Amino acid sequence: MPVKVFISHKKEDAEQAKLISAHLIANGLTVYLDVIDAQLGKKSYAGKWVMTD
Known part of the structure:
Protein backbone atom coordinates (compact mmCIF):
# COMPACT_ATOMS: atom_id res chain seq x y z
CA MET A 1 0.00 0.00 0.00
CA PRO A 2 1.53 3.35 -1.02
CA VAL A 3 2.16 5.96 1.63
CA LYS A 4 0.09 9.14 1.26
CA VAL A 5 1.13 12.37 2.94
CA PHE A 6 -1.08 15.41 3.57
CA ILE A 7 0.93 18.59 4.08
CA SER A 8 -0.77 21.20 6.23
CA HIS A 9 0.75 24.67 6.34
CA LYS A 10 0.11 28.35 6.86
CA LYS A 11 -0.10 30.58 3.80
CA GLU A 12 3.25 32.20 4.56
CA ASP A 13 4.89 28.74 4.65
CA ALA A 14 3.70 27.69 1.17
CA ASP A 34 -3.32 22.46 -1.65
CA VAL A 35 -1.09 24.97 -3.45
CA ILE A 36 -0.51 22.45 -6.27
CA ASP A 37 -4.17 21.37 -6.48
CA ALA A 38 -5.81 23.08 -9.45
CA GLN A 39 -9.25 21.73 -8.43
CA LEU A 40 -9.27 23.32 -4.97
CA GLY A 41 -11.94 25.96 -4.65
CA LYS A 42 -14.07 24.66 -7.53
CA LYS A 43 -17.65 23.65 -6.72
CA SER A 44 -17.12 20.15 -8.06
CA TYR A 45 -14.05 19.56 -5.86
CA ALA A 46 -14.50 16.40 -3.81
CA GLY A 47 -10.92 15.99 -2.58
CA LYS A 48 -8.15 14.00 -4.21
CA TRP A 49 -4.49 13.15 -3.92
CA VAL A 50 -2.14 15.16 -6.07
CA MET A 51 1.26 14.02 -7.30
CA THR A 52 3.57 16.21 -9.35
CA ASP A 53 6.61 15.35 -11.44
Whole structure:
Protein backbone atom coordinates (compact mmCIF):
# COMPACT_ATOMS: atom_id res chain seq x y z
CA MET A 1 0.00 0.00 0.00
CA PRO A 2 1.53 3.35 -1.02
CA VAL A 3 2.16 5.96 1.63
CA LYS A 4 0.09 9.14 1.26
CA VAL A 5 1.13 12.37 2.94
CA PHE A 6 -1.08 15.41 3.57
CA ILE A 7 0.93 18.59 4.08
CA SER A 8 -0.77 21.20 6.23
CA HIS A 9 0.75 24.67 6.34
CA LYS A 10 0.11 28.35 6.86
CA LYS A 11 -0.10 30.58 3.80
CA GLU A 12 3.25 32.20 4.56
CA ASP A 13 4.89 28.74 4.65
CA ALA A 14 3.70 27.69 1.17
CA GLU A 15 7.16 27.78 -0.42
CA GLN A 16 8.64 25.57 2.30
CA ALA A 17 5.68 23.20 1.95
CA LYS A 18 6.37 22.95 -1.81
CA LEU A 19 10.01 22.05 -1.15
CA ILE A 20 9.01 19.37 1.36
CA SER A 21 6.42 18.06 -1.10
CA ALA A 22 9.00 17.82 -3.90
CA HIS A 23 11.38 15.91 -1.62
CA LEU A 24 8.70 13.43 -0.60
CA ILE A 25 7.53 12.91 -4.19
CA ALA A 26 11.15 12.36 -5.31
CA ASN A 27 11.31 9.59 -2.71
CA GLY A 28 8.21 7.80 -4.01
CA LEU A 29 5.47 9.14 -1.76
CA THR A 30 2.09 10.44 -2.89
CA VAL A 31 1.53 13.97 -1.60
CA TYR A 32 -1.50 16.22 -1.23
CA LEU A 33 -0.59 19.89 -1.09
CA ASP A 34 -3.32 22.46 -1.65
CA VAL A 35 -1.09 24.97 -3.45
CA ILE A 36 -0.51 22.45 -6.27
CA ASP A 37 -4.17 21.37 -6.48
CA ALA A 38 -5.81 23.08 -9.45
CA GLN A 39 -9.25 21.73 -8.43
CA LEU A 40 -9.27 23.32 -4.97
CA GLY A 41 -11.94 25.96 -4.65
CA LYS A 42 -14.07 24.66 -7.53
CA LYS A 43 -17.65 23.65 -6.72
CA SER A 44 -17.12 20.15 -8.06
CA TYR A 45 -14.05 19.56 -5.86
CA ALA A 46 -14.50 16.40 -3.81
CA GLY A 47 -10.92 15.99 -2.58
CA LYS A 48 -8.15 14.00 -4.21
CA TRP A 49 -4.49 13.15 -3.92
CA VAL A 50 -2.14 15.16 -6.07
CA MET A 51 1.26 14.02 -7.30
CA THR A 52 3.57 16.21 -9.35
CA ASP A 53 6.61 15.35 -11.44
